[in-house]
Amino acid sequence: MDLRECARLLRERDRYLIVTHTRPDGDTLGSAAALCRGLRRLGKTAHLYHNPEITDTYVPFVAAYLAPEGYQWDTAVSVDVGDARILARGFSGDVFLMLDHHATGEPFARHVLRQTYRSSCGELVLDLLEELGLGLDKEQADLLYMAVSTDTGCFRYANTTAETFHAAGRLAQAGADIAGLNKLLFRTKSRPRLKLEGLVYSGLRSYRDGALNVAVITLEMMAQSGAGEADCDDLASLAGQVQGNRVAVTVRELASAPPLSKISLRTDGGVDASAVCGSFGGGGHRMAAGCELALSGPEAAETIRQAVEAVWA
Amino acid sequence: MDLRECARLLRERDRYLIVTHTRPDGDTLGSAAALCRGLRRLGKTAHLYHNPEITDTYVPFVAAYLAPEGYQWDTAVSVDVGDARILARGFSGDVFLMLDHHATGEPFARHVLRQTYRSSCGELVLDLLEELGLGLDKEQADLLYMAVSTDTGCFRYANTTAETFHAAGRLAQAGADIAGLNKLLFRTKSRPRLKLEGLVYSGLRSYRDGALNVAVITLEMMAQSGAGEADCDDLASLAGQVQGNRVAVTVRELASAPPLSKISLRTDGGVDASAVCGSFGGGGHRMAAGCELALSGPEAAETIRQAVEAVWA
Numbered sequence: 027m028d029l030r031e032c033a034r035l036l037r038e039r040d041r042y043l044i045v046t047h048t049r050p051d052g053d054t055l056g057s058a059a060a061l062c063r064g065l066r067r068l069g070k071t072a073h074l075y076h077n078p079e080i081t082d083t084y085v086p087f088v089a090a091y092l093a094p095e096g097y098q099w100d101t102a103v104s105v106d107v108g109d110a111r112i113l114a115r116g117f118s119g120d121v122f123l124m125l126d127h128h129a130t131g132e133p134f135a136r137h138v139l140r141q142t143y144r145s146s147c148g149e150l151v152l153d154l155l156e157e158l159g160l161g162l163d164k165e166q167a168d169l170l171y172m173a174v175s176t177d178t179g180c181f182r183y184a185n186t187t188a189e190t191f192h193a194a195g196r197l198a199q200a201g202a203d204i205a206g207l208n209k210l211l212f213r214t215k216s217r218p219r220l221k222l223e224g225l226v227y228s229g230l231r232s233y234r235d236g237a238l239n240v241a242v243i244t245l246e247m248m249a250q251s252g253a254g255e256a257d258c259d260d261l262a263s264l265a266g267q268v269q270g271n272r273v274a275v276t277v278r279e280l281a282s283a284p285p286l287s288k289i290s291l292r293t294d295g296g297v298d299a300s301a302v303c304g305s306f307g308g309g310g311h312r313m314a315a316g317c318e319l320a321l322s323g324p325e326a327a328e329t330i331r332q333a334v335e336a337v338w339a
Numbered sequence: 340m341d342l343r344e345c346a347r348l349l350r351e352r353d354r355y356l357i358v359t360h361t362r363p364d365g366d367t368l369g370s371a372a373a374l375c376r377g378l379r380r381l382g383k384t385a386h387l388y389h390n391p392e393i394t395d396t397y398v399p400f401v402a403a404y405l406a407p408e409g410y411q412w413d414t415a416v417s418v419d420v421g422d423a424r425i426l427a428r429g430f431s432g433d434v435f436l437m438l439d440h441h442a443t444g445e446p447f448a449r450h451v452l453r454q455t456y457r458s459s460c461g462e463l464v465l466d467l468l469e470e471l472g473l474g475l476d477k478e479q480a481d482l483l484y485m486a487v488s489t490d491t492g493c494f495r496y497a498n499t500t501a502e503t504f505h506a507a508g509r510l511a512q513a514g515a516d517i518a519g520l521n522k523l524l525f526r527t528k529s530r531p532r533l534k535l536e537g538l539v540y541s542g543l544r545s546y547r548d549g550a551l552n553v554a555v556i557t558l559e560m561m562a563q564s565g566a567g568e569a570d571c572d573d574l575a576s577l578a579g580q581v582q583g584n585r586v587a588v589t590v591r592e593l594a595s596a597p598p599l600s601k602i603s604l605r606t607d608g609g610v611d612a613s614a615v616c617g618s619f620g621g622g623g624h625r626m627a628a629g630c631e632l633a634l635s636g637p638e639a640a641e642t643i644r645q646a647v648e649a650v651w652a
Contacts, residue, residue: 184518188511195504205497224540
């Protein structure tokens with residue numbers, strides 16, 4: 027399906043429920059809310075499924091779009107959900123239309139618009155709203171800027187393309203508050219988060235001349251920093267920042283008695299992350315995978331480090 | 340002077356020396372090298388002044404453009420130099436043309452093209468090269484992407500505009516290696532830098548419920564982290580990341596016997612940074628200023644904190 031067909035479908039139907047993914051990020055929430063607003067501007071009834079995992083940062087952006095209790099919908103549209111298994115917790119029902127940009131995961135809706143060359147669902151929704159013949163208002167521009175900028179790490183990640191920059195330029199022209207959103211999303215951290223990063227950086231261990239880096243986040247570090255779950259976004263990216271890094275291991279202690287640790291493994295593809303994590307019952311992709319081990323943080327880190335060393339060519 | 344007149348001037352003359360600023364950053368170096376390459380592509384002789392302060396990160400980008408010893412130039416062009424006092428160390432001579440985007444500083448050249456609405460000199464040079472009728476080659480696109488992205492903190496700073504994004508989009512289309520440059524410039528840090536950040540974050544002190552934040556970088560922290568001068572870029576931005584920050588004080592110990600500390604003060608404008616630093620013999624702007632104190636790091640931090648508190652409304 028292309029954008030035009032998708033726009034035609036959306037014009038035909040009504041009573042929309044827009045569904046986001048588990049552990050919702052700026053892309054799924056921003057894209058969904060901008061689409062919801064677009065549908066309302068077309069005269070449709072549209073609400074977002076009340077995803078129970080929305081974090082504080084995003085609440086102000088989506089509050090006006092959340093479905094009231096007991097809302098009866100006709101047409102469910104999923105946004106940025108690559109696989110049915112990560113549809114927002116508690117949602118059940120058929121999905122009529124799936125808007126996505128992920129390359130993996132099984133399509134699960136009656137109609138599918140999946141453009142894998144897009145950096146973010148936000149880029150796709152931007153063009154879809156244009157196809158619907160609606161100019162962007164400032165609020166939609168803000169929502170879509172949140173979507174595009176968070177999914178590209180503020181234009182730092184490898185998914186950033188010329189089209190991404192041009193999309194951001196269009197959103198800025200449409201009135202998106204670039205400076206304010208950047209400050210909120212990328213230039214500000216909670217004090218506990220900064221403390222926790224301080225502890226992680228101080229404890230970082232490097233091997234193979236900086237090519238292998240291991241970060242451990244223990245329960246004690248969590249307590250010492252005062253960090254909660256909302257302060258733990260993207261901790262797995264910290265170790266990979268070391269110059270010359272090729273493999274980054276991040277271990278987070280989840281429980282102590284009995285011990286349980288969650289491992290995130292990211293590589294440049296030289297070491298197959300999914301093979302290493304797979305041997306411990308986990309999974310993922312060649313460059314990013316995860317697993318859990320019934321060990322303390324430091325023990326789990328050493329176990330994974332040895333497993334990485336064993337397959338390192 | 341506008342871009343067209345500037346292009347006409349550049350076509351008329353020859354034997355260029357392009358001059359960057361002290362403590363050269365990605366914008367002055369990237370813009371200068373891209374312009375130098377453009378002039379060479381026009382058939383001119385053009386070199387960069389051999390700025391003695393170029394750091395390791397930037398050497399590979401500018402090495403091919405540095406003037407050979409004894410080079411005799413006719414026409415000096417300064418790039419991204421807002422004031423004659425920050426012309427690269429050791430340069431002397433008249434400047435024929437000044438290309439700049441800063442709002443402050445006294446113009447010092449015979450001809451001045453200063454566009455203060457630009458995020459970076461890179462944006463200006465991009466349009467100037469277009470005006471010269473030269474398409475961008477991949478190397479110029481890389482150099483200008485380095486310029487634009489570093490001066491905007493990878494599009495995070497408040498100087499980022501719709502035009503900035505569109506410029507980045509043009510550079511990506513012209514072949515700039517966005518992913519590689521982002522990795523080098525924004526996603527990678529030296530191990531000593533990460534250690535140092537860890538120590539800074541761990542020692543950060545917050546007052547006024549997080550509105551006033553104080554970071555101290557002692558000589559001991561420098562030694563403990565193994566950080567050198569090249570690892571100290573933009574340390575003054577770390578304290579300001581705390582949620583709710585309005586005033587950030589960063590103190591760096593420069594010497595211990597006798598003690599000397601360098602202070603950087605950044606505010607949201609509520610507290611006048613230049614007034615506070617001015618009272619200690621320093622200066623700057625309302626939102627960013629600096630001074631030096633003959634005190635240890637912790638003593639200097641406490642002195643400045645009290646001075647800030649004294650003027651805080």
